[in-house]
Amino acid sequence: xxxxxxxxxxxxxxxxxxxxxxxxxxxxxxxxxxxxxxxxxxxxxxxxxxxxxxxxxxxxxxxxxxxxxxxxxxxxxxxxxxxxxxxxxxxxxxxxxxxxxxxxxxxxxxxxxxxxxxxxxxxxxxxxxxxxxxxxxxxxxxxxxxxxxxxxxxxxxxxxxxxxxxxxxxxxxxxxxxxxxxxxxxxxxxxxxxxxxxxxxxxxxxxxxxxxxxxxxxxxxxxxxxxxxxxxxxxxxxxxxxxxxxxxxxxxxxxxxxxxxxxxxxxxxxxxxxxxxxxxxxxxxxxxxxxxxxxxxxxxxxxxxxxxxxxxxxxxxxxxxxxxxxxxxxxxxxxxxxxxxxxxxxxxxxxxxxxxxxxxxxxxxxxxx
Amino acid sequence: xxxxxxxxxxxxxxxxxxxxxxxxxxxxxxxxxxxxxxxxxxxxxxxxxxxxxxxxxxxxxxxxxxxxxxxxxxxxxxxxxxxxxxxxxxxxxxxxxxxxxxxxxxxxxxxxxxxxxxxxxxxxxxxxxxxxxxxxxxxxxxxxxxxxxxxxxxxxxxxxxxxxxxxxxxxxxxxxxxxxxxxxxxxxxxxxxxxxxxxxxxxxxxxxxxxxxxxxxxxxxxxxxxxxxxxxxxxxxxxxxxxxxxxxxxxxxxxxxxxxxxxxxxxxxxxxxxxxxxxxxxxxxxxxxxxxxxxxxxxxxxxxxxxxxxxxxxxxxxxxxxxxxxxxxxxxxxxxxxxxxxxxxxxxxxxxxxxxxxxxxxxxxxxxxxxxxxxxxxxxxxxxxxxxxxxxxxxxxxxxxxxxxxxxxxxxxxxxxxxxxxxxxxxxxxxxxxxxxxxxxxxxxxxxxxxxxxxxxxxxxxxxxxxxxxxxxxxxxxxxxxxxxxxxxxxxxxxxxxxxxxxxxxxxxxxxxxxxxxxxxxxxxxxxxxxxxxxxxxxxxxxxxxxxxxxxxxxxxxxxxxxxxxxxxxxxxxxxxxxxxxxxxxxxxxxxxxxxxxxxxxxxxxxxxxxxxxxxxxxxxxxxxxxx
Numbered sequence: 001x002x003x004x005x006x007x008x009x010x011x012x013x014x015x016x017x018x019x020x021x022x023x024x025x026x027x028x029x030x031x032x033x034x035x036x037x038x039x040x041x042x043x044x045x046x047x048x049x050x051x052x053x054x055x056x057x058x059x060x061x062x063x064x065x066x067x068x069x070x071x072x073x074x075x076x077x078x079x080x081x082x083x084x085x086x087x088x089x090x091x092x093x094x095x096x097x098x099x100x101x102x103x104x105x106x107x108x109x110x111x112x113x114x115x116x117x118x119x120x121x122x123x124x125x126x127x128x129x130x131x132x133x134x135x136x137x138x139x140x141x142x143x144x145x146x147x148x149x150x151x152x153x154x155x156x157x158x159x160x161x162x163x164x165x166x167x168x169x170x171x172x173x174x175x176x177x178x179x180x181x182x183x184x185x186x187x188x189x190x191x192x193x194x195x196x197x198x199x200x201x202x203x204x205x206x207x208x209x210x211x212x213x214x215x216x217x218x219x220x221x222x223x224x225x226x227x228x229x230x231x232x233x234x235x236x237x238x239x240x241x242x243x244x245x246x247x248x249x250x251x252x253x254x255x256x257x258x259x260x261x262x263x264x265x266x267x268x269x270x271x272x273x274x275x276x277x278x279x280x281x282x283x284x285x286x287x288x289x290x291x292x293x294x295x296x297x298x299x300x301x302x303x304x305x306x307x308x309x310x311x312x313x314x315x316x317x318x319x320x321x322x323x324x325x326x327x328x329x330x331x332x333x334x335x336x337x338x339x340x341x342x343x344x345x346x347x348x349x350x351x352x353x354x355x356x357x358x359x360x361x362x363x364x365x366x367x368x369x
Numbered sequence: 370x371x372x373x374x375x376x377x378x379x380x381x382x383x384x385x386x387x388x389x390x391x392x393x394x395x396x397x398x399x400x401x402x403x404x405x406x407x408x409x410x411x412x413x414x415x416x417x418x419x420x421x422x423x424x425x426x427x428x429x430x431x432x433x434x435x436x437x438x439x440x441x442x443x444x445x446x447x448x449x450x451x452x453x454x455x456x457x458x459x460x461x462x463x464x465x466x467x468x469x470x471x472x473x474x475x476x477x478x479x480x481x482x483x484x485x486x487x488x489x490x491x492x493x494x495x496x497x498x499x500x501x502x503x504x505x506x507x508x509x510x511x512x513x514x515x516x517x518x519x520x521x522x523x524x525x526x527x528x529x530x531x532x533x534x535x536x537x538x539x540x541x542x543x544x545x546x547x548x549x550x551x552x553x554x555x556x557x558x559x560x561x562x563x564x565x566x567x568x569x570x571x572x573x574x575x576x577x578x579x580x581x582x583x584x585x586x587x588x589x590x591x592x593x594x595x596x597x598x599x600x601x602x603x604x605x606x607x608x609x610x611x612x613x614x615x616x617x618x619x620x621x622x623x624x625x626x627x628x629x630x631x632x633x634x635x636x637x638x639x640x641x642x643x644x645x646x647x648x649x650x651x652x653x654x655x656x657x658x659x660x661x662x663x664x665x666x667x668x669x670x671x672x673x674x675x676x677x678x679x680x681x682x683x684x685x686x687x688x689x690x691x692x693x694x695x696x697x698x699x700x701x702x703x704x705x706x707x708x709x710x711x712x713x714x715x716x717x718x719x720x721x722x723x724x725x726x727x728x729x730x731x732x733x734x735x736x737x738x739x740x741x742x743x744x745x746x747x748x749x750x751x752x753x754x755x756x757x758x759x760x761x762x763x764x765x766x767x768x769x770x771x772x773x774x775x776x777x778x779x780x781x782x783x784x785x786x787x788x789x790x791x792x793x794x795x796x797x798x799x800x801x802x803x804x805x806x807x808x809x810x811x812x813x814x815x816x817x818x819x820x821x822x823x824x825x826x827x828x829x830x831x832x833x834x835x836x837x838x839x840x841x842x843x844x845x846x847x848x849x850x851x852x853x854x855x856x857x858x859x860x861x862x863x864x865x866x867x868x869x870x871x872x873x874x875x876x877x878x879x880x881x882x883x884x885x886x887x888x889x890x891x892x893x894x895x896x897x898x899x900x901x902x903x904x905x906x907x908x909x910x911x912x913x914x915x916x917x918x919x920x921x922x923x924x925x926x927x928x929x930x931x932x933x934x935x936x937x938x939x940x941x942x943x944x945x946x947x948x949x950x951x952x953x954x955x956x957x958x959x960x961x962x963x964x965x966x967x968x969x970x971x972x973x974x975x976x977x978x979x980x981x982x983x984x985x986x987x988x989x990x991x992x993x994x995x996x997x
Contacts, residue, residue, distance in 0.1 A: 012947050114917055115802065126914055130921040134928045141932035144945035148927055263808060270799075270806035270916070277920040 008209045009143060014201055014217025016147030017139075019225055020282035021098075021197030021290075026229050027252040027276050028105050029329055030194070031236065036246035038187050039178025040237050043230045048188025050226035053195035056347045057218045060202040061211055063347075063354040071203045072297045078353040085298060087346050091203070092294035094196055094342050096311070099287030100318035101332055103127055106280035108325050113253050114273045124319050131285040132312030135292070136305060139207055142289055146282050154228065156275045157252070160268075161235045163259045172241040173234065193339025198222060199347070200290045203297075249325075252276060288315060428473050439466060490587040496529050496604035502587060503533060515594065522555045522603075529604040533590075538597035540616020547578045548599055548612055568608050571601075580613035595670055622648070625727050625765075627894060632769035634730040642746040645729070646674055649742070652733035653678075663694050665708070665745070669701030673708065676732075676742040683739065683971045689936060690741045690754065705748040712743075714934050719902050721895040722935040723752040724760055731765050738951070739972035755936035757943070757969070759954050762786065764892040767957060776956045783955065785890030789900045790926075792884045793830050794907035794919050796877075800826055802915030818874040827912045829873045833881040834905070836863055841885075942969040951977070 025031075034042050067074045075084035107123040115123065134142055178184060198221070201214045208214050236251055239258065248254045253276075256269035289304075292311045296304040322328045372380075439462060446455045493499050500517065507515040518532040532548060555575055572581050584590060584600070585608050593600050597615035622644070625637040634652075638645045646660050657679040662672050673694050677687050693712040702708050705725060713722040726732060727750050732742045735753040744751045762782055767775050799806050800815060807815065822829065840863070844856030864882070867873045884904070891897040903926065910918035933940035943950035949968035952958035961982045966972045981987060 010946060110917055115915060118914070123914075123917070126917070126921065130925055133925050137928045137932040140939075140946075141928040144931040144939075144941065145924060145928040148931070148941070148945055149924065263810070265808075267805045270803040273803075273916050274920040274923075277917055278924055281921060281924055 009139065009204075009207050009213075010209060011213050011217045011220065012147045013140075013143035014208060014213060015221040015224070016150055017143045017200055017204075017286055018198050018218060018221035019150060020146040020279075021200060021286040022195050022221070023225050023228065024102055024106075024276075024279045024283040025194055026232055027250075027279065028102075028109070029249050029251075030332065031233065031251045032246050032248050033329075033333070034187060034191070035233075035237065035242055037179065038184045039242050040173045040176060041178030041181065041184040042187070042233050042237070044181065044184040045188035045191060046226060046229045046233060048185060049192040049195060050222050050229070052189065052192035053198045053343060054218060054222050056192075056343055057198050057202065058215065059351040060199060060347050061215055063350045064202060064205055065211065066354070066358060070206055070297050071294070075350065078350055078357065087350075088294045088298050090338075090346070091196075091199070091342055092291045092298070094338055095200075095287045095291035095294070096315055097318065097335060097338070098197070099131075099284045099291060100315040101328070101335060102280060102283050102287065103131070103315055104319035104322060104328050105332070106277070106284070107319065108328065109250055109253070110273075110277070113250065113269070121320055124316050127281060127284060128312045128316035128319070131281055131288055131315075132308055134281065134285040135289045135311070136308045139204065139289060139293075142282075142285055146286070149278050149282075153275045153278055154224075156272065157228065157232070160252075160256050160259060160272070161231060163261065164235060164239055164255060167258055168235070168238045169241070170238060172238050178242075190340065191336065193336050193341075193343045195222065195225075196339045196342045197286070197290075199342070200286065203290060203294060284315070288312065432469065432473055435469070436466060439463075492585055492587065492590070492602065492607055492609050494605055494607045496531060496602055499602045499609075500531060503531075503590075506587065506591065518549070520549065520553055522552045531602040532599055533594055533602070534599035534614060535594050535597065538595075538617045539599060539614040543578075543614045543616060544599055547576065548601070548614065551575045551577060552601070567603065568606055568610060571603070572610055576610065576612060578612045578614070582611050584609050584611050592664065592670055596672070619644070628726060628728050628731070628765050628892075630728075630764075630766045630769065633765050634728065636729055637727045638729065638744075638749040638751060640747050640749055642672055642674055642744055645744050645749075645751065646676065648729040649676065649732050649736070652729050653736060655737075658736065661691065663691065665694065665697050666699060666701045669703065671702055671746040673702075673746075674742075674744040676736060676744070678736050678739070681737065681739045681966070681972050681974050682741055683973065686755070686936065686970070687741055690743065694743065702745060703747045705743075705745050705750045705752055708743070708745050708748075709752060714936065718929075718933060719899040720758075720930070720933060720940070721761060721893060721899065722756070722933070722940070723754040724756045724893070725750050725752055725895065726765075727751075728765050734768075739966050739970040739974075755934075755938035755970070757935065757938065758930060758940050759944070761893040761896045762891070762955075763953070763957075768960060772957070772959055779956060782890050782892065785887035786900060788887035789884055789891065789897070790904055791907060791919065791923070792887070793834065793880060793904060794911040794922075795916075796880050797826050797830055797908060798911035798915040798919050801912075815874070815876055818876050821871045822874050824872070826877075827908070829877045830881070830908055833867075833873055833877055834908070836867075837881055837885050838901075938969050943967065 031042075034045065038045055063078070064071075064074055067077050072084055072088060075087050079087065103124060107120050107127060110123050110127075111118065111120050134145065198218050201208065201218055205211075205214060208217075232252075236245055236255060239245075239255060240248065245251070253269055253272070256272045257267075259268050288308075288311050292304045292307055295301075295307065295311075301307070322331060443459045443462075446459070490502065493502070500519075503509065503515075503517060509515060509517065514535055514537065516534055516536050518534075520530050520532060522528050522530050530552060532544070532552075534544060552571075552575060555571075568583055572583065584593065589611065590600050590609060593611035597617055598611045599614045601610045601612065603609070619641045620639050622639055623637055624635050628637075636648060638648060650658065655678055659677055659679050661675045663675060665671050665673050675687070675691055675694060690712070694708075697708075697711045699711070702711070709721075709723055709725070710716045715722065724731075724735070732751050732753060736742055740753050740755065742751050742753050762779070764778075764782075767779070770778070804812055819826075824832075837860075840856050840859045843859070844852045846852070847855050860882075864878045868875050868878060888897050888901055888904075891900060907919060907922050910922040912918075914921070930941055931939070931945050939946055942948055943954055949965060951965055951967045952963040957963075961978070964978055964980060964982070965975055966977050968975070
């Protein structure tokens with residue numbers, strides 16, 4: 001046990017880690033773009049892109065099964081040192097860029113919704129420092145914080161979805177095929193990369209109790225995230241319809257704005273900012289931690305604490321690079337290709353190599369006997 | 370030659386015109402000494418002791434060299450020359466060396482008294498040597514606290530003895546009745562006057578004291594005398610006897626002042642360690658309740674009691690606690706708060722990592738849970754460890770009151786803690802950055818109240834918070850019953866006049882008063898202080914970034930709590946990490962439902978009570994039938 005693998009994390013911590021990394025995008029413009037593509041059948045795409053990462057995780061668990069050591073050792077044994085470097089460096093870039101992108105998007109939405117007169121660089125620095133501190137406190141603190149605050153955050157979102165019952169127009173869900181079932185399936189397959197965060201469980205495997213814990217955590221985390229996403233999308237479409245919904249840049253904020261109970265309970269979206277800030281920060285901190293962890297493994301560092309400030313500065317600078325929100329959304333669309341490589345290409349490659357090695361081992365074993 | 374009239378005149382005029390300082394003795398100025406590094410391998414040594422120790426070693430080495438040279442020379446001379454002359458010469462030289470040795474001994478005794486440490490010095494068979502050592506240790510006859518009573522015991526043969534004790538720490542009756550009288554009336558012990566047998570004879574047949582122990586070093590002698598025991602030295606014996614004669618004045622057992630209870634026990638600890646451990650024994654009659662004493666402090670020599678139930682407490686935990694206490698290297702510790710700083714995992718974190726209590730009943734309950742308690746001589750507070758954040762939110766009354774009422778009170782406490790932490794920050798954030806979140810009527814009311822206040826909200830908050838802290842601190846320092854009265858009057862007058870003078874708005878007074886009141890709902894004083902401190906951080910965060918700042922701060926706050934550990938146990942257990950709780954976390958279950966001890970403590974015996982802890986429910990009663 002060293003500083004990188006401080007203790008034995010359990011299922012709850014695993015769920016919180018994955019949920020924290022994969023969930024926040026649902027509150028961002030990604031949903032609006034997807035609605036424009038798929039129409040009311042978007043829920044099917046969401047179901048697909050929840051199932052695919054789960055299969056990928058089970059494949060990676062199979063890869064990890066027969067080989068002891070951290071993810072670098074696993075990759076090294078299967079594909080060689082250079083291959084391992086390429087794969088882990090790519091994943092590190094994926095997580096860090098995901099963190100930077102979420103950081104920028106949340107900062108932009110903070111300016112739009114809560115602090116219109118603040119400089120966006122200041123917001124980015126603020127979030128980066130906060131995420132850096134959480135990250136610095138370690139994986140235990142990060143995951144446990146996540147699972148303490150997540151139930152309250154989910155309950156708050158659930159409450160909003162329920163309070164909007166008077167605005168539900170079920171006809172908005174028709175035609176149920178939307179822009180076509182195949183289109184939804186395509187979106188689901190293409191968008192699975194957004195769930196690359198589930199692989200954090202494999203990368204941080206030595207910190208977890210055992211393989212069963214990892215599988216269970218992935219199953220629960222993706223299921224909860226899937227249920228919440230599907231519910232959210234259904235409510236969003238029922239409330240706004242596909243055409244109006246596709247134009248909204250901040251889906252959750254727009255939904256919260258509609259809530260009006262009485263003159264004493266109105267405009268709860270301002271208070272709701274707390275919830276989505278927490279979601280965003282946990283996602284940034286989680287992505288930052290996994291990205292830096294992979295770098296630490298590659299560089300064989302005994303601890304990642306000294307590079308946390310560097311990592312925070314790195315993602316803050318990355319987040320400041322795009323000149324405007326339009327460009328950020330464009331980058332977000334392009335980044336999915338990189339994430340897809342992470343969810344399809346590398347796991348498939350490692351799985352085939354592991355399967356082939358195990359098969360060859362068996363054949364050799366049976367031939368010698 | 371006398372001075373001329375002109376020069377006298379000039380001197381006279383000069384004396385009148387020029388200021389002359391009054392003729393006074395030179396005032397005392399305490400000279401500053403250059404600070405020297407006094408740490409060697411992490412251990413504490415007074416600098417003077419280190420320097421003198423080195424000099425002493427040099428003396429010893431020189432002496433050893435001389436002795437060696439003398440031996441070699443004597444052996445050579447004895448072989449070669451005329452015996453008679455040589456023996457005379459050797460005798461003279463030997464006497465010189467002996468004199469030198471006595472000088473060195475005197476010098477080392479003098480040096481040892483610089484730091485008060487005689488850890489390696491053993492008791493001599495020569496009683497006069499022991500007396501001179503004691504005089505050197507206790508700076509006699511300048512020091513009037515230590516009494517050395519010289520007596521002669523027995524007739525056949527006559528044996529000189531010394532009775533040494535600290536005046537004021539002993540009970541004179543005990544000294545007279547159980548020590549001096551039996552010793553002085555002792556007769557004819559000829560057959561026992563030989564080494565250890567004599568000490569055994571005295572202990573077994575002459576000293577009618579409850580506790581008497583044989584000691585062999587001056588370290589033990591000092592420990593005994595400094596804690597109120599008397600030590601008896603006998604001529605011809607290399608050992609002494611320490612006899613229990615404690616009888617110093619102390620405060621009697623009173624009511625708890627910081628942990629008052631409506632229905633619970635009304636006893637509180639005192640400053641005497643042995644009284645405190647006995648109080649726990651009166652509550653917990655377990656035979657395997659162990660009390661280990663560990664001396665702390667190179668000068669203070671305070672005793673630290675480590676208490677645990679052998680059959681329940683985790684051995685690794687007990688060992689770790691003892692290891693930390695044993696490894697303290699300082700000169701003096703007289704307060705449990707200071708002791709805590711020396712042994713806790715995160716001393717720089719304001720959140721308490723032990724439960725500090727003045728209630729024996731609380732200690733007894735936690736010991737039976739598998740925790741460890743530590744006490745230090747001179748402090749009326751004990752520490753229970755390890756503890757979680759949730760334990761600190763429990764009060765001593767929780768199990769004395771009805772289940773539902775207790776749970777309601779606990780809910781109020783948690784709500785109070787949240788208010789204490791966040792209310793000023795949230796008010797500042799919402800009223801400054803997110804006015805849209807406030808219902809229109811309330812917003813108008815706040816705006817109207819603030820219309821004539823010339824300061825921004827942050828200044829109002831800081832002013833009021835500062836005033837509140839001032840009243841709290843002042844109230845504590847003002848002696849007697851005046852403190853609380855002045856506190857109330859001060860708060861009322863200050864609040865009222867501040868509103869009238871339009872320095873603060875009425876709503877701000879409500880916010881700060883509510884926050885202050887809420888902070889008192891937190892049962893642990895140190896936890897309440899940590900919340901108070903964190904509140905200021907939240908106010909600053911709210912001032913900087915509104916609700917975004919509060920949200921970020923709250924997340925970091927929880928992450929910080931998650932990363933804390935109390936003696937290796939996570940601070941937020943059983944919530945994070947999730948473990949089996951004993952039915953007493955945020956809410957409590959019925960006492961008869963709490964079947965298991967807390968999983969996080971990893972106790973030797975996890976089961977607190979059987980599944981059917983109320984067997985009378987299943988047993989048939991002997992009473993009549995209700996329907997008859």
